[in-house]
Amino acid sequence: MALDHATLEAAARWYVDLRCDDANQATRDAHRHWLEGAPAHRQAWERLIQLQERFERVGPGVARPTFSSARLKRREVLKVLSLLLAAGGTGTLAWRTTSLPSLVADQRTATGESRSLRLDDGSQVKLNTATALNIHYSPSLRELHLLSGEILVQTARDAQARPFVVHTREGSIRALGTRFIVRSDNDQTQVCVLEHAVEVRTxxxxxxxxxxxxxxxxxxxxxxGSLQPASPNADAWTLGMLVVNNWRLDTLIVELQRYRPGHLGCHPQVAGLPISGAFHLDNIDAILENLSSTLPVRIRQFSRYWVRVEPA
Structure with missing residues (x-):
């Protein structure tokens, strides 16, 4: 049975309502009445539950979207859920192309965007490009769940002496009165300590x-892995800069891809060219133009969102 958009959006609305802190028995009874109202309602709900079960198999820290502030972002959550539900019977296409937990995270940045946060205890967090973060403070623990992307954390002294822990898919980082960077991508987490120390547990x-x-x-x-010296410019992105020293060109292109929407590729023939410099991350296209004037490469633009660096 084909499901219309109104039915899918209704299912998404019920999903959000039932997960709000103020959901009560009357809400649950009304939801049950809606389910029994038409076969399409139950089919839409089952599709949504299949999606949720798929997310729950990912692992701790990213499995369940956080709706602690659902009323404040209801429109966004409904839009995302409706889009995912409309992708197909099991949501397989949507699962491959986007992540619901990231899209409905407490805090997130778009590609090329960065943002600074001040947490309730005075700790400060800087979010880099394409980052999704959930925040959970309890009477016994201060927790951040980094779903994707990169953050810089500067912890504050807590009056309740609660531990400060950052979780990723790969494990957890416990701060020991510190300033540090956590980056999560490609099934790996990298932590870089700028001040004091952290404890990492896989x-x-x-x-x-x-x-x-x-x-x-x-x-x-x-x-x-083994402990390595931290890059002296690991936090340059907090100033809108990328500083590289004798990088391969393809490594630079992969890093620039994080800050530019669409596809950014590098031809194998020029992949190994060495490059050093300091680049402003607010204009990736200008960086690419500069590459073509300093290296034996040209920038081939198939469309606005499909660009490749090729031999000149």
Whole structure:
């Protein structure tokens, strides 16, 4: 049975209403009455539940969207859920192309956007491009769930002496009175400590690894790599800059892709060209033009959202 948009949106609305803090028995009874009103209602609801079950299999920290402020972002949540539900019977297409938990996160930035937050305890968080973050403070713990992207955290002293922990798919980082960067992508998390230290524990509960100021660590769900010296310019993005020293060109292009919508590629023949410099991240197209004037490359633009660096 084909499901119309109104039915899909109604299912999304019920989903949000039932997960709000003020959901009561009357709301649940009304939802049950709606389900029984038409076969299409139940089919739409089952499709939504299939999507939710798919998200719950991803892992702790990213499984369930957080709706603690659902009333404040109801329109956004409904739009996202309706779009995902309309993707198909099981939502497979939507699952491959977007992440519902990220789209309905407490805080998120678009591609090329950054934002600064001040948390309830005075801690400060800077979100880099395409970042999604959930925030949960309880009487015993201060928690951030980084669903995707990159953040810089500067913790504040807490009057209740609650631990400060950042979770990703791959594990958790416990702050030890510190300033640090966490980046999560490609099934790996990288933590770079700028001040003091953190303790890193992978998702498989291996013994924690202490990372001191001036060090960085890359880890997956099952293992932590070796401690490495931190990049001296790891936090340059907080100033809108990218500073590179003798990078491969394809590595630079992959990094620039994070800040530009669409596809940005690099031809294998020029992938290994070395490059150093400081680049302003607010104009990626200008960076690409500069590459063509300093390296033996040309910028081939198939469309506004499909660009490749090729041999000149």
């Amino acid at each position: 998702a498989t509960q291996t013994p924690p690894v202490r990372v001191e100021a001036g060090q960085q660590l890359l880890f997956s769900q099952t293992q932590a």
